[in-house]
Amino acid sequence: MRRLFDMLRSEGRGVDRVVPPTGFTARLTLLTAAAMAFLAVFALALSLATGRLADRWADALARSATIRISAPADQIEAQAAAVLAVLETTPGIESFRILDDAEMKALLDPWFGPDLPVESLPLPKLIEIVETVAGADAEGLRLRLATEAPGAVLDDHTRWRRPLVEAAGRLRTLGLVSLVLIGAATAGMITLAAQAALAANGQVIRVLRLVGARDQFIARAFVRRFTLRGLWGALGGTALGMMAVAVLPEADDAGGFLTGLGFTGAHWLWPLIIPPLAALVAYAATRAAALRMLKEVR
Numbered sequence: 001m002r003r004l005f006d007m008l009r010s011e012g013r014g015v016d017r018v019v020p021p022t023g024f025t026a027r028l029t030l031l032t033a034a035a036m037a038f039l040a041v042f043a044l045a046l047s048l049a050t051g052r053l054a055d056r057w058a059d060a061l062a063r064s065a066t067i068r069i070s071a072p073a074d075q076i077e078a079q080a081a082a083v084l085a086v087l088e089t090t091p092g093i094e095s096f097r098i099l100d101d102a103e104m105k106a107l108l109d110p111w112f113g114p115d116l117p118v119e120s121l122p123l124p125k126l127i128e129i130v131e132t133v134a135g136a137d138a139e140g141l142r143l144r145l146a147t148e149a150p151g152a153v154l155d156d157h158t159r160w161r162r163p164l165v166e167a168a169g170r171l172r173t174l175g176l177v178s179l180v181l182i183g184a185a186t187a188g189m190i191t192l193a194a195q196a197a198l199a200a201n202g203q204v205i206r207v208l209r210l211v212g213a214r215d216q217f218i219a220r221a222f223v224r225r226f227t228l229r230g231l232w233g234a235l236g237g238t239a240l241g242m243m244a245v246a247v248l249p250e251a252d253d254a255g256g257f258l259t260g261l262g263f264t265g266a267h268w269l270w271p272l273i274i275p276p277l278a279a280l281v282a283y284a285a286t287r288a289a290a291l292r293m294l295k296e297v298r
Helices: 002-011 023-062 076-088 101-112 138-148 158-200 202-210 215-246 265-296
Strands: 064-069 093-098 125-131 152-155
Touching (some): 023 265, 076 152, 158 265
């Protein structure tokens, strides 16, 4: 990357003036680079946010479990006491507590609304468990509960945790794939613009050859011009993308996945690599197109 910018600087501003500018290709290159950089910022934000989400879900659910006690009203308190006694002597359990009616109501509000009469419903008792880092023996705990409290069912959240983490991981992969596709689309559009500029200046290229200009010199003129256009367009698109991401809602538990899709901390530095990468893509695409077209234009 540094070699690329050193080359552009060393060649000077005059080399690309040997070919008359083409307004259409200039606007197309700038617009393509800006639009693709704008989209790349959002793809990068999605990839980083889903990575954070996967880690948060894995951490939040990895050490948690729930015991649900469903029993006749006259037995539920006795079974709850039995479950608590089992948990007190179970290795790997850091803490546990029975959820009260207010917490049960909060869990049901998203499904049934705030007016649900929790006190009049035969709801099961829920016991929240937090495991130690080493974890508890889930199968052994289930066997003990089946003996001491037949109405107790252990849910270690494994069946909930795995799909959530896998979904977040796939979204992160999708974001990375999107970045690759954006780069490929940028290269394709800039290649088309470079080919159009070369075709439009075919007569000029013939004149330059008559006065002794080599194909490498002519190609450098196009390469420098389109690389700088790609760089400036990507700078503008990246700036707009970062401003758009900055106004997105911040992470909020109530909003769930729909919030917190922006950058955090040092992640704000990642979009800054988009303009140099766009310039590198423009350089490679234009150079390949120019050398190929110059072989055909005789």
